[in-house]
Amino acid sequence: MKFNLDEIKTPCYICEEELLESNLLILDKVQKASGAKIILALKGYAMWSTFSQIGKYLHGCTASGLHEAMLAREEMNKEVHTYSPAFKDDEIEQIAKISDHIVFNSPQQLSRFYHKVKLIKPEISIALRVNPEASCSPVDLYNPCAPNSRLGTTIDNFDESLVDKIDGLTFHALCEQNVDALEVVLESFEQKFSPYIAKMKYINFGGGHHITREDYDVDGLIRVIQSFKSRYNNIPVYLEPGEAVGWQVGYLISSVLDIQHNGMDIAILDTSAEAHMPDTLAMPYRAEVRGAGLANEKAYTYRLGGNTCLAGDVMGDYSFDKPLKIGDKIIFEDQIHYTFVKNTTFNGIKLPALALLTKNKQLTIVKNFAYQDYKNRLS
Numbered sequence: 001m002k003f004n005l006d007e008i009k010t011p012c013y014i015c016e017e018e019l020l021e022s023n024l025l026i027l028d029k030v031q032k033a034s035g036a037k038i039i040l041a042l043k044g045y046a047m048w049s050t051f052s053q054i055g056k057y058l059h060g061c062t063a064s065g066l067h068e069a070m071l072a073r074e075e076m077n078k079e080v081h082t083y084s085p086a087f088k089d090d091e092i093e094q095i096a097k098i099s100d101h102i103v104f105n106s107p108q109q110l111s112r113f114y115h116k117v118k119l120i121k122p123e124i125s126i127a128l129r130v131n132p133e134a135s136c137s138p139v140d141l142y143n144p145c146a147p148n149s150r151l152g153t154t155i156d157n158f159d160e161s162l163v164d165k166i167d168g169l170t171f172h173a174l175c176e177q178n179v180d181a182l183e184v185v186l187e188s189f190e191q192k193f194s195p196y197i198a199k200m201k202y203i204n205f206g207g208g209h210h211i212t213r214e215d216y217d218v219d220g221l222i223r224v225i226q227s228f229k230s231r232y233n234n235i236p237v238y239l240e241p242g243e244a245v246g247w248q249v250g251y252l253i254s255s256v257l258d259i260q261h262n263g264m265d266i267a268i269l270d271t272s273a274e275a276h277m278p279d280t281l282a283m284p285y286r287a288e289v290r291g292a293g294l295a296n297e298k299a300y301t302y303r304l305g306g307n308t309c310l311a312g313d314v315m316g317d318y319s320f321d322k323p324l325k326i327g328d329k330i331i332f333e334d335q336i337h338y339t340f341v342k343n344t345t346f347n348g349i350k351l352p353a354l355a356l357l358t359k360n361k362q363l364t365i366v367k368n369f370a371y372q373d374y375k376n377r378l379s
């Protein structure tokens with residue numbers, strides 16, 4: 001299909017290959033200049049129809065459990081690193097079979113599963129997630145180092161006898177952050193764990209590095225990684241961003257279904273903040289709308305709302321140059337990461353289709369959703 005915005009059936013997410021490629025080139029520059037390996041965190045971005053493109057540059061995926069590990073193995077088939085806050089007895093064997101690296105969250109989990117995992121796959125690499133206890137995440141919902149966090153082993157809970165059993169240490173403490181935040185975390189990590197770092201085969205710096213954002217200090221990151229490696233005998237380093245891979249690679253297109261007035265103009269769309277743009281409510285943040293401004297910035301202001309019965313299913317107030325009319329397309333920018341990986345069929349509303357705009361501007365609808373997708377999750 002030739003790309004024509006007006007003819008697209010909405011709601012639909014469109015990922016642009018060319019934009020994804022430019023992110024991958026930035027990430028590859030970091031890999032080449034710093035020697036670090038970058039893997040994709042599936043939790044933030046899992047559009048597997050693009051995995052062959054991503055696999056040309058990145059070294060594999062990081063998975064948060066069995067299903068993500070299966071997807072990583074089936075669709076990218078490069079390195080599979082699997083971490084879970086707690087693995088289950090009835091899943092650990094299958095996870096070990098398909099993973100190259102398994103990352104435990106606590107010494108108890110490591111002791112519980114170490115022998116089982118090694119028996120199934122003697123060459124598997126074992127890592128422990130540690131908690132560097134340096135919190136600079138902007139919101140507690142996204143702060144793995146907040147007080148009483150369950151994510152990662154603190155130095156107080158670290159058990160020296162584990163060192164012989166593990167090949168790597170991993171930390172994940174950032175969220176949409178720049179190099180200055182990484183430096184704070186790294187300093188705390190080294191201050192607490194440096195005697196053990198030297199004994200490892202690799203260190204994983206986690207995700208949350210906003211590497212592909214315009215103002216990100218890519219050269220600074222390269223310097224920080226190089227200097228870390230030089231302090232520890234050139235130890236291999238991994239990064240596992242999700243958001244930075246899917247950052248600004250596409251959008252969600254919706255249509256205006258109705259316009260009403262209750263103290264202000266309100267437009268109801270065939271999408272939902274709650275079901276299709278969940279982080280706009282959870283973080284929360286305001287998604288950009290193509291061609292629109294803040295409330296009252298342009299001549300016609302509307303509250304944009306979703307098509308569910310949740311009162312708070314509202315994207316926000318936006319202004320436009322012309323009055324909206326039924327059937328107009330509303331395009332929410334940057335909706336490819338942390339959206340369809342989290343979507344729900346709340347209220348039974350239709351999941352947006354997933355589409356790919358290829359480098360030669362052909363639009364391919366890679367997935368359509370229907371009633372059965374709603375019904376199959378219920379009984």
Ligand SMILES: *Cc1c(COP(=O)(O)O)cnc(C)c1O
Pocket residue numbers: 041043044062083172174175176206207208209240241242243244
């Ligand atoms: C969420 C997560 C990531 C990816 O984080 P982004 O913010 O998407 O880069 C990486 N590693 C772990 C352990 C995570 O929980």
